[in-house]
Amino acid sequence: DSGVTQTPKHLITATGQRVTLRCSPRSGDLSVYWYQQSLDQGLQFLIQYYNGEERAKGNILERFSAQQFPDLHSELNLSSLELGDSALYFCASSVGGAPFGYTFGSGTRLTVV
Amino acid sequence: DAKTTQPNSMESNEEEPVHLPCNHSTISGTDYIHWYRQLPSQGPEYVIHGLTSNVNNRMASLAIAEDRKSSTLILHRATLRDAAVYYCILNAGKSTFGDGTTLTVKP
Numbered sequence: 156d157s158g159v160t161q162t163p164k165h166l167i168t169a170t171g172q173r174v175t176l177r178c179s180p181r182s183g184d185l186s187v188y189w190y191q192q193s194l195d196q197g198l199q200f201l202i203q204y205y206n207g208e209e210r211a212k213g214n215i216l217e218r219f220s221a222q223q224f225p226d227l228h229s230e231l232n233l234s235s236l237e238l239g240d241s242a243l244y245f246c247a248s249s250v251g252g253a254p255f256g257y258t259f260g261s262g263t264r265l266t267v268v
Numbered sequence: 269d270a271k272t273t274q275p276n277s278m279e280s281n282e283e284e285p286v287h288l289p290c291n292h293s294t295i296s297g298t299d300y301i302h303w304y305r306q307l308p309s310q311g312p313e314y315v316i317h318g319l320t321s322n323v324n325n326r327m328a329s330l331a332i333a334e335d336r337k338s339s340t341l342i343l344h345r346a347t348l349r350d351a352a353v354y355y356c357i358l359n360a361g362k363s364t365f366g367d368g369t370t371l372t373v374k375p
Contacts, residue, residue: 157311188362198312198355198365211362245311253300253359254319259311 158182159248159260167266173234176263180227180248186210187229188249188257189221193242204229205251236267272356277370280346288341288369290356295336302360303330303341305352306368312355315341346373 158181168174180187189201191214200213204223215221218236223229233240243264247257273291280286292301300319304312316323316330318339323330329342343350355368 157313159311190365197367200362200364203362213362213364243309247312253302253317256302256314256317257304257360258314259304261311262309264309 157258157260159246159258161244161246161260161263163263164261165264165266167268168236170236170238170267172236172267173232174236174265176231176233176244176246176265178229178231178246178248178260180229180246181258184248184250184258185227186249186252187223187227188247189215189229189231190245190247191242192245192262193239198245201231233265238267241265241267272358272366274354274356274366274369276367277372279372279374280343280350282348282373282375283345286343286346286350286371286373288343288354288356288371289338290340291338292356292358293337295358299358300360301330301332301336301339302355302357303328304355304357304360304365305350306355307352312365313352315354317360346371348373348375 160179185206201215203211221231243262245262247259249257302317303315306312331340351373353368
């Protein structure tokens, strides 16, 4: 157990639907990062939050959004789902960025049918 | 983002040392060098990271070139459980990971 909790572990949904993925960071970590990993691509950075505020954006689609709540857990919302959104979604947390290293969760496997 | 280059694959025998190279010729002075590894269908696992000096921890050692344009992850005695994809990445949190090096460990 890495200390980063992601739920659900598996999710199957239909095209056009909306889903919410949840991440609880390791205790004491203020930063949360979201990644997408599909079969034909590596780990793509999506977005980072630090203590409730958005800090950096990567290759995140407009149909995707995220937020970090006062208790520091984060949610990634995926809407108007397409077949190509099927992927593993990972959350990572860190005390404060590159000098400290990152701890990844075990991921949510999303299948869009 | 500064880019890293790693060999696609490497092989090692069990209980022998493994040296995994990484080139990062466009690294800037404030970029940290991170190494992670990933088993199939699992999240990446932190291995080690450093800025300028060589680093050691219970999992591995990180040797950083004096000009910081390359680094080497050293597994001192490879075990079958070390078989994974190893990623070298700069400032991992906001970067997209590359293809990494797939390490195969032979018994």
